[in-house]
Amino acid sequence: PNILRKKVYIIDEVHMLTTEAFNALLKVLEEPPEHVIFIMATTEPNKVIPTIMSRCQRFDFFPIPMDKIKERLQKIAKSEKITISDSAMSLISKYVDGSL
Structure with missing residues (x-):
């Protein structure tokens, strides 16, 4: 990292990635750099491959009343x-x- 201790990458609509992109991401998630945090957002978690899901902590957000x-x-x-x-x-x- 340049100045900050952590670098955050946000991947929105992660379910839209190609198989090749998922596989490339999987390699990074298997041994992530210590200074990197990935945030992946999706409206269709069922389309994210299980090997990616198993390496993530899932947070479900719901509309506020x-x-x-x-x-x-x-x-x-x-x-x-x-x-x-x-x-x-x-x-x-x-x-x-x-x-x-």
């Missing part, structure tokens, strides 16, 4: 001294579609 989003936004607005109506807060909470 609207009431929890609204609660968090209210807390942020209060700490930032922002005045926002309850209806606007509800609308924002709805349209973020489970993300925060």
